[in-house]
Amino acid sequence: MNSPNEFERFPLTGRFLAGRARSEMSEAERVRMEALVTGTEVLEHEHRVIARGQRSDHSTMLIEGFMLRTLESENRRHAVSFHVPGDFVDLHCFALQRLDHNIDCVGPARVGYVPHEAIVEVMRDDPKLARLFWFSTLLDAALHREWIMKLEQLTAPRRIAHILAEIWRRLEMVGMAHPDGFETPLRQIDIADMCGATAIHVNRAVAELRKSGIADFRRGRVVVSDRDRLEEYGDFNPGYLYAGEPPIP
Amino acid sequence: MNSPNEFERFPLTGRFLAGRARSEMSEAERVRMEALVTGTEVLEHEHRVIARGQRSDHSTMLIEGFMLRTLESENRRHAVSFHVPGDFVDLHCFALQRLDHNIDCVGPARVGYVPHEAIVEVMRDDPKLARLFWFSTLLDAALHREWIMKLEQLTAPRRIAHILAEIWRRLEMVGMAHPDGFETPLRQIDIADMCGATAIHVNRAVAELRKSGIADFRRGRVVVSDRDRLEEYGDFNPGYLYAGEPPIP
DNA sequence: CGAAAATTTGACGACTCTCAAGTCGAGTGG
DNA sequence: CCACTCGACTTGAGAGTCGTCAAATTTTCG
Numbered sequence: 240m241n242s243p244n245e246f247e248r249f250p251l252t253g254r255f256l257a258g259r260a261r262s263e264m265s266e267a268e269r270v271r272m273e274a275l276v277t278g279t280e281v282l283e284h285e286h287r288v289i290a291r292g293q294r295s296d297h298s299t300m301l302i303e304g305f306m307l308r309t310l311e312s313e314n315r316r317h318a319v320s321f322h323v324p325g326d327f328v329d330l331h332c333f334a335l336q337r338l339d340h341n342i343d344c345v346g347p348a349r350v351g352y353v354p355h356e357a358i359v360e361v362m363r364d365d366p367k368l369a370r371l372f373w374f375s376t377l378l379d380a381a382l383h384r385e386w387i388m389k390l391e392q393l394t395a396p397r398r399i400a401h402i403l404a405e406i407w408r409r410l411e412m413v414g415m416a417h418p419d420g421f422e423t424p425l426r427q428i429d430i431a432d433m434c435g436a437t438a439i440h441v442n443r444a445v446a447e448l449r450k451s452g453i454a455d456f457r458r459g460r461v462v463v464s465d466r467d468r469l470e471e472y473g474d475f476n477p478g479y480l481y482a483g484e485p486p487i488p
Numbered sequence: 489m490n491s492p493n494e495f496e497r498f499p500l501t502g503r504f505l506a507g508r509a510r511s512e513m514s515e516a517e518r519v520r521m522e523a524l525v526t527g528t529e530v531l532e533h534e535h536r537v538i539a540r541g542q543r544s545d546h547s548t549m550l551i552e553g554f555m556l557r558t559l560e561s562e563n564r565r566h567a568v569s570f571h572v573p574g575d576f577v578d579l580h581c582f583a584l585q586r587l588d589h590n591i592d593c594v595g596p597a598r599v600g601y602v603p604h605e606a607i608v609e610v611m612r613d614d615p616k617l618a619r620l621f622w623f624s625t626l627l628d629a630a631l632h633r634e635w636i637m638k639l640e641q642l643t644a645p646r647r648i649a650h651i652l653a654e655i656w657r658r659l660e661m662v663g664m665a666h667p668d669g670f671e672t673p674l675r676q677i678d679i680a681d682m683c684g685a686t687a688i689h690v691n692r693a694v695a696e697l698r699k700s701g702i703a704d705f706r707r708g709r710v711v712v713s714d715r716d717r718l719e720e721y722g723d724f725n726p727g728y729l730y731a732g733e734p735p736i737p
Numbered sequence: 738c739g740a741a742a743a744t745t746t747g748a749c750g751a752c753t754c755t756c757a758a759g760t761c762g763a764g765t766g767g
Numbered sequence: 768c769c770a771c772t773c774g775a776c777t778t779g780a781g782a783g784t785c786g787t788c789a790a791a792t793t794t795t796c797g
Contacts, residue, residue: 292727310637312723317637331629334622337727339630362618366611373583373622376629380580381588388559388566391684394752427776435640440753442777454531457776467719474561477589478541641767643784676744689785691745709795738797745792753784760777767770 246414251276251302251351254325257376258375258412258440258482260371268368275361277298284424287386288342288350289329291408295338297352298330304348305424308379308486309341309432318432320382321406321425325413330376333358346424378481384481390435396444398434400473403461410479419452432457495663500551500600502526503574507661508627509620517617524610527601533673536727537591537599538578544587546601547579552595556682557628559591567681569631569673570594570655574662579625582607595673627730634728637686642723645693647683649722652703652710657690657726658721669711670702679705 246253247262250349255261260316271293274422279302288299288306300323304321320341322328333355362369382405389401410416448454448458453472455462463469494510495502504510513521528551531537537548537555555571568589571577580589582604604670633656638650655672658663680690697703702721703705704711712718 245785308633310633314636315641317640319633319636331626334619335626335630335730339730340633359615362611362615366608369611369618372623376622376626377584380625380629380632381499381584383629384557384568384589385638385685386633387568387636387639390636390640391566392561392564436637437754438776439755439778442775443509443753446777471581476698481584481588675742686786687744688746688787691743691787694743738769740797741792741795743792748789749787751784751786751793756780758778760787761775763775764773765771767768 241253249273249280250466252325253301254302254413255300255327256371256375257414259324260374260481264354264368264371268365268371271361271365272368275357277354277357279349279351282344282348282350284344285344286348288344289332289338290455291339292334292337295329295332295355297354298333298358301328301354302349302351304350305345307343307345307349307429307432309343310339310360311341316432317435320379320386321433323409323413324415327353327372327375330358331370331379334376345429353448363385371431378448381479382471383483391444391455395434395436395440396447397473399430399438399441399444399448399456400453400469401475402430402462402473403456404466404470404473405480407461407463407466407482408482412480412482419464420460422460424459426458430480437466498522501549501574503551504549504576505620505624505665506574509623509730513617513620517614517620520547520610520614520617521569524602524606525689526603526606528600529531530594531597531599533593533595535593535597537593538581538587539590540588541586542579543585544578544604546603547578547582547607549600549602549686550575551598551600554645555597556592556678558592558683559588562592565681566684567630567678569635570682572655572658573664575653576621576624577604579607579621579688580628583625589625594678630702630728630730638723643693644683644685645696646722647685648679648690648693649696649702649718650724651679651682651706651722652712653715653719653722653724654729656710656712657713657729657731661729668713669709671709673708674708676705708718727732 249269289295300324301324303324307318308320310317310319327341341355371386389398393401407416407421410421427441428438431438445456453469498518538544550573551570552573555577556567557569559566577591586606638647642650656665656670659670659683676690679688682689694705704719
């Protein structure tokens with residue numbers, strides 16, 4: 240996280256890249272970034288921000304709330320990643336034109352809209368900021384890669400531990416975590432969609448995490464008494480989050 | 489694929505985005521792109537093009553051969569994606585600075601190097617080409633997403649069918665497929681690393697595909713008699729490859 | 738030809754799925 | 768205030784996929 244009042248000074252985009260490359264943004268760039276948002280809106284639970292195949296003339300900054308990036312197969316929904324405040328959730332759609340996935344709210348969310356014309360202008364006359372935008376979309380790819388590895392390697396309870404550890408860290412980067420856990424509107428079903436297991440199996444896994452004292456997940460609130468233990472159990476190595484400046488390994 | 493002699497006219501970068509957004513590149517942009525490559529090199533089997541955590545002042549265009557994008561966990565190697573000629577394999581490293589993954593050759597490969605200074609120049613004075621570069625990196629993210637879904641949904645033999653179907657299509661886009669299959673240096677162990685299964689289980693799965701007549705995979709050569717059947721068995725829906733212009737759904 | 742690498746086979750156990758119930762909790766209407 | 772309802776969560780039993788260990792066989796290449 241940058242200066243503690245960063246979010247007061249930039250209430251719309253102050254969390255963008257916080258704890259990551261935000262420190263590379265000049266004051267002028269932060270001001271410009273904040274001005275890119277032409278309007279905000281509050282969306283309700285399960286609102287679909289953008290749907291697969293759709294074209295759009297704007298991208299969406301997540302200001303408050305949680306979102307899932309989803310794909311749909313014949314039988315079920317797959318959440319391929321999740322988003323926390325400060326994420327420029329569908330910036331992809333600027334470069335990709337049509338999206339291959341959906342962005343769905345989990346719980347109510349507040350968003351800001353950035354017209355693509357404004358992004359074109361940034362690309363034309365601020366290559367440095369353009370590069371940061373590019374960076375922020377590649378972050379998603381890095382998260383996907385780590386998740387592919389974890390899917391291949393971890394059992395369901397460990398996958399869940401990994402997910403909780405990641406959410407916690409990411410919320411922390413944008414100043415929204417508690418010392419002993421975090422708040423989230425995610426239900427067990429959402430966790431199931433995220434870790435590719437059935438809700439039934441996730442329930443057993445969550446129960447196991449609770450019983451073994453690793454994490455107490457319940458709707459609205461996650462409480463963890465021993466963070467190291469959670470991260471170790473989920474084999475969580477935060478390098479892939481590109482937090483701060485230290486090198487990755 | 490674009491015009492059949494595209495690769496003769498641009499022997500270094502003629503396959504870049506072939507079958508996808510290459511048609512949006514003007515003649516001048518194709519010429520400029522070709523000139524970005526300052527040198528080429530032939531790399532041997534298992535050569536590591538770039539390693540996790542490394543910084544680099546150039547990016548690599550894969551001209552001929554196959555590569556895997558890998559992550560390493562305690563026990564094993566995970567291949568999170570693979571690359572075919574025409575892929576700008578570590579362009580990520582331009583925007584990301586330090587990479588979260590490795591790029592490894594499978595079989596010998598010929599590559600071209602593009603200095604990052606040259607990419608900075610492109611970003612400064614050709615926003616359209618810059619956007620195509622951005623697009624090409626987001627393609628990887630889209631492929632990762634599809635793969636996350638397939639990992640969660642398919643059994644090992646079906647995963648393999650999906651992988652074969654994808655490789656085939658991608659080789660076809662760059663004009664390197666046969667009517668009845670394709671050639672590849674991939675071994676069963678590589679397939680295992682790609683689909684997150686053990687080599688032993690992959691072996692049984694490959695045997696099943698062979699026995700059921702869906703695909704005959706052997707080192708160096710994959711032969712498929714009924715492509716529709718392969719793609720249906722692997723639940724392969726090519727929308728995520730962003731081929732051609734038709735909308736995604 | 739011989740060694741190393743790649744592929745193949747068999748048996749057993751762990752993880753996760755499916756189907757089928759059953760419980761808990763918040764909000765609603767009487 | 769209580770009964771009702773709907774969604775979320777929980778529990779149990781049986782079956783399939785896949786991992787592990789241990790070996791044999793085939794292919795590749797010096």
